[in-house]
Amino acid sequence: MATMDDPSVPFSLMCGCYCGCDAGEEIESRKQADAEGWTEIEADDGHSWNYLGLCPECRSNC
Numbered sequence: 001m002a003t004m005d006d007p008s009v010p011f012s013l014m015c016g017c018y019c020g021c022d023a024g025e026e027i028e029s030r031k032q033a034d035a036e037g038w039t040e041i042e043a044d045d046g047h048s049w050n051y052l053g054l055c056p057e058c059r060s061n062c
């Protein structure tokens with residue numbers, strides 16, 4: 001059974017902001033997310049993502 005820590009599960013991130021933002025598809029790794037200014041990244045077993053965070057745009061605009 002695949003888990004969050006399974007390296008075969010690709011990192012996928014979704015902005016969890018209440019505004020309905022759908023940023024995150026272009027982020028391919030936790031490292032890239034950090035580099036682009038994402039914050040509050042946490043494991044979340046969603047439909048098409050396994051991490052939720054707050055994108056840099058929402059961090060400054062929402």
Ligand SMILES: [Zn+2]
Pocket residue numbers: 015016017021022023054055056057058059
């Ligand atoms: Zn966002």
Ligand SMILES: [Zn+2]
Pocket residue numbers: 017018019020021057058062
């Ligand atoms: Zn937002």
